[in-house]
Amino acid sequence: MALIITIDGVAASGKSSVARRVAEELRLPFVSSGLLYRAATVLALRESLDLSDGAALLAALEHFSPRLIPDAAGNRVLVGTDDLTGALHTAEVDAHVSQVSQHPPLRRWVREQLRLLPPPFVVEGRDMGSAVFPEAAVKYYLTARPEVRARRRGAERDLSVEQIEWALRERDRQDAAQSAPAEGAVLLDTSDMNLEQVVERILEGVRAWADR
Numbered sequence: 377m378a379l380i381i382t383i384d385g386v387a388a389s390g391k392s393s394v395a396r397r398v399a400e401e402l403r404l405p406f407v408s409s410g411l412l413y414r415a416a417t418v419l420a421l422r423e424s425l426d427l428s429d430g431a432a433l434l435a436a437l438e439h440f441s442p443r444l445i446p447d448a449a450g451n452r453v454l455v456g457t458d459d460l461t462g463a464l465h466t467a468e469v470d471a472h473v474s475q476v477s478q479h480p481p482l483r484r485w486v487r488e489q490l491r492l493l494p495p496p497f498v499v500e501g502r503d504m505g506s507a508v509f510p511e512a513a514v515k516y517y518l519t520a521r522p523e524v525r526a527r528r529r530g531a532e533r534d535l536s537v538e539q540i541e542w543a544l545r546e547r548d549r550q551d552a553a554q555s556a557p558a559e560g561a562v563l564l565d566t567s568d569m570n571l572e573q574v575v576e577r578i579l580e581g582v583r584a585w586a587d588r
């Protein structure tokens with residue numbers, strides 16, 4: 377079975393950065409599932425859709441067909457030849473993406489896109505090890521104290537750390553339904569670990585799996 381490594385976790389726990397580095401060390405592609413939900417949110421906001429209307433949101437996804445390109449330097453999302461990536465990581469998308477991502481038809485659409493990707497790869501999100509790739513060989517779930525996560529995200533948003541912490545706690549609450557750690561996932565609290573320490577812990581887990 378081709379290796380799939382899932383790295384799930386709460387907002388700003390370090391999933392994307394860790395997944396990118398782990399994939400780099402293993403010379404594997406890495407996949408950021410959240411970007412598809414962010415792209416759905418950008419499209420919905422641009423089309424002024426009702427974010428509680430799952431059918432309209434799904435129709436927009438099927439019409440625009442955003443494509444996730446797992447690129448080593450950082451995933452990209454294309455709509456046709458338009459690169460949406462630069463519009464995905466904003467406070468406005470943060471504030472609406474959880475409402476968009478709740479709709480089961482959208483989650484099924486995202487799952488279908490992700491399951492088309494040929495393993496092996498590292499994939500990060502909320503439910504990669506639980507709902508999308510339960511067969512994955514190596515599963516991790518990252519957490520960190522909210523104030524630590526807010527400080528880390530602070531460098532990436534033009535909001536105060538307090539505002540970011542509030543928004544992260546709110547998103548954690550809204551994401552809770554799809555964010556439970558997968559069966560068998562190794563839980564890592566990264567609050568007091570630097571990025572490379574987290575990466576090394578996961579690489580150790582992959583080596584242990586390879587030597588089993």
Ligand SMILES: Nc1ncnc2c1ncn2[C@@H]1O[C@H](COP(=O)(O)OP(=O)(O)O)[C@@H](O)[C@H]1O
Nearest residue numbers: 387388389390391392393394528566569570571
């Ligand atoms: N263990 C860590 N220690 C310090 N900074 C970290 C750590 N993990 C991630 N970061 C930094 O925190 C920010 C958010 O990380 P990111 O990977 O985007 O989180 P997520 O994908 O879970 O939202 C990034 O700037 C990243 O470089």
Ligand SMILES: Nc1ccn([C@@H]2O[C@H](COP(=O)(O)OP(=O)(O)O)[C@@H](O)[C@H]2O)c(=O)n1
Nearest residue numbers: 386387388409410413473474477501502503
């Ligand atoms: N597998 C996933 C990934 C993201 N999401 C949703 O998409 C949003 C953005 O995910 P993300 O991973 O890009 O966000 P960060 O954790 O990087 O801030 C999350 O807040 C969830 O609402 C999801 O529902 N399932």
